[in-house]
Amino acid sequence: MNTSVEALEGNRVKITVTVDEAAVVAQFKQTYRQLAGQYSIPGFRKGKAPRGVINNVLGKDAVAAQVTDAVVNDSCGRAIDAAEVFPVGKPSFDDDMPLVVDGQAYTYSFELGVTPEVELSGYDAVSFALPAEGATDAEVDAEVGALTAHYVEFVDAAANAKVKEDGFVSMTVAATDAKGERMEALCAEGRQYGLGSGSWPADFDAELVGMKKGEQKQFELEFEGAPVSFDVTVNAVQKKKQLELTDEWVKSTFGLEDVADLRKNISEGIASQKAAVLPRMKEARALEALLERVTDEAPEAMVEGAEQQLVQDFFQQLQRQGLTFDAYLAAQDLTPQQFREDVKKQAADTVKQDLALDAWARHAGIAVTDEDVSAEFARSGAEDPAAVEKSWRDAGQIHLVRQGVLRQKALESVLEGAVITEEQPEGEAEKKPAKKAPAKKAAKKKDADAETGAEKGADEAPAKKPAKKTSAKKADAKDEGAEKAAKAKKKAADKPADESAE
Template sequence: MKSTIEELGPTRVRMAIEVPWGDLDHAFAEVYKELRNQVRIPGFRPGKVPNRVIDTRIGRPVVLEQVVQHAVPEVYSEVVRENQVRVLGQPDIEVTRLDDNDTLAFTAEVDVAPKVELPPLDGLAVTVDDVEVTDEEIDQQISVMRERFGMLTAVERAAQDGDFVSIDLEATLDGEVLEDGSTTGMSYEVGSGNLMQGLDDAVRGLSADESATFQTALLQGPNAGESADVTVTVRSVKTKELPELDDEFASTASEFDTLEELRDDVRTRLARTKVLQQGAQARDKLVEHLIETVEVPIPEKLVEREIEWRNQAMQNELQQAGMDWDAFLQMSGVESREAYEAEQRTNIEEAVRTQFILDAIADAREVTVDNDDLSAQVMAQAQRNRMSPEQYAQQLQQGGNIAEFVADVRRTKTLAQLLEQTTITDASGNVVDLEALRPRTVPAPAAGAADDAGTPDDDATGEPDLGDAEPEDATEDGLGGDAADQSPEVAGPTVGPTTDDDGDAAVDPAVDTAAPDADAADGTAAR
């Protein structure tokens, strides 16, 4: 087999591959075996039809077409593996020569990971905000606590902002009550603005057993975007009485005996939160610095494919919610579909650049991923998604996302190592110690657990099982995944392209994600 690889650009190559006829024996055997089980020819038992008879009855061109469909994916994957091509997505295949009993030749154009030239990465420094907790912030937190312990008391007056009203609602369109368009006894805080547009204006000034009608745009359902008439009837008006801010309140609302102790605790908690935010800010600023200083060509088809995938996913979600794009954009406060997609494109491009840069750094520093890394990340992601580690690992396996997950863990580890070597100071010039930001809720697995993973005893310990995933996958496959996963689907002699298919500082702000936009970064380049 002969193959050449031509660079068409920084992110695209063309492979020209010639396959001697003898190398197609396996493909021919598979094709004839399948056809024997499909055709029924008088005089021959099922599965016993000779090859020459199949050629005659079905036609040699049909046989050759199916041989091409069997052979091209295998040959393409072999060339990718042998040449260590980091392919992105599926190739465009064109059969250029098919001489019976001689040669099969085809070309494969495919996007590839760009070659990234890294600048010196020593002496990196970022500046983050100071950790400063103000009295106003403490007052705000305690105010929230007071709200939780407030008591509702009925009043004989018209409703005003801050009151809690019990209301009945009925929505009609062209005089007909909408399906699921009525409700009774709903509790609502006047002035909160969190139910529907126009409701607050309608309710203000109403006393018990008084009604008002207003118009509002429907955001969901088959009539989304249309204006409906909504009648609101106030059944009761209540005001919230807050407890006195004293030691008695502190002992009721917390484990502390005095208000001063409670305020000190709130200050400590706020400071901890801001330290965590410092870690996340340092991470994001480091990523921003890398994006600004490292030139990374972006495969346009990769970006377009990701935009298409996300738009389709959003379309499915909107349909399930009974909404259309206009209602979604209005609810999101986005001016237009064009503005939405422009912001989406920017986020995707930044996420892809981040992935390429971190992969290049990981390659240069020979970063590897071990079982402890995988287990810790599985546990962290499972905790974030409120499921068991075993459930999360199973979800990865069923979705065929293990290679992407391993690659992303490698990027996360690379960013964490780079962050450890970065000088981080706050706005006042104080050095920030990232050791205070290490996760405490995700323990490392016990010694020896990884070696025995998969046995019934170890399954009982909660060690997640990633099946046949190997840590080395991250260093070998990077963005492209296993070459076998990149096999094209062949549809006749000429092959067209096919398409295959979320940082939370509270977990680990130092190493939580490989990009500021977690949603955009997760598996974008591997899709």
């Protein structure tokens, strides 16, 4: 098979393919065998009808048309691979394509949209900020504060203290409906309550404001659409007292040795989380920096394709999690229109980031070799990577892998030269000096086009796509003390706002 490429206007190319005589002859033989076995022709056993009889029954041109389809389908994808272009959309064929002739080479052509070549506003090293590795004292302090904030005690205020809008009370509540019947669900004795927590309506809170210890008050409110009469006695006006962080309290609450041990475990947990997140964050911010250098608009056809893929992946994820689309929208406080707009913007950004990586690769002279492609299949975890690669080549899907590898190489190049500053916590004005990123191999781009493209062509490709390696290793599990602290924090966070922790 021979292939030639002619550049056209509007990011399109014309690819001309010549399939040699031997391939045409072989396809005619295969097609006639299939037709002979498919049809029962009087006077001949199934599968034994000669060509002439088949031509008379089905029509010679009909057979040639079927062979033509088979030849084009078999060679088109491989021609795209051979042309070393990255297609956008499907090939466009002429309506009057000639039919193949048995015993002769066959030439045909088609037009194809290809990824446009954009230029970046600059190709110097990108710069961005990242959180520091490990855990800072400020981060540990914040975590300790958030943890201990849930462990408080309430003490009685002075006898003449009044209930404030955001205060706390111990109260006894009696409630009756319009018929005078007691409503047990609303009654309580010695209940501790924080105003503004939402457990009771705002009108109920307003009635309590200004009351003192021992005072009693009756009032009527609309509660869940019906009138309810309340009789409330303030047993005590209370205030919240933060528990003192001591070695004894840490040991009894978390099972750790002391405060230093608690801080150590929290520090290790923060460092572990950062180790898992920072590689991805580094990639994302490098891509954001590249995106700012793209001045061209993303081609609509590419955006539509990316949008379809994002929506497909999103609903597959919802299905795996057992969620409905309506439940997701409610949880995110989104309307369907806002969701569509968000997806479209994300698709446009994804396309522009990909085109930026293509531009970087072109400017840096980055290329993809057959060895690079084979290495990608070798990393896929397939039992026979060579056989999987051959099936992809036979199906004309190698350009998908090449494109993903090219963009991954470009991303690694960007990361190797990136200038990274240390991101400071809010409130800290001074910035530390910039430091160059270590020249170690960048993590794999999560959504590399080898995966995305392969998924799009899954119906055509006969084999499983190469699996991408994860870029960040899972951090080692925290020790028992850290787990206890984490569990205690979650347990505390789940307590109602108007109840004190033990």
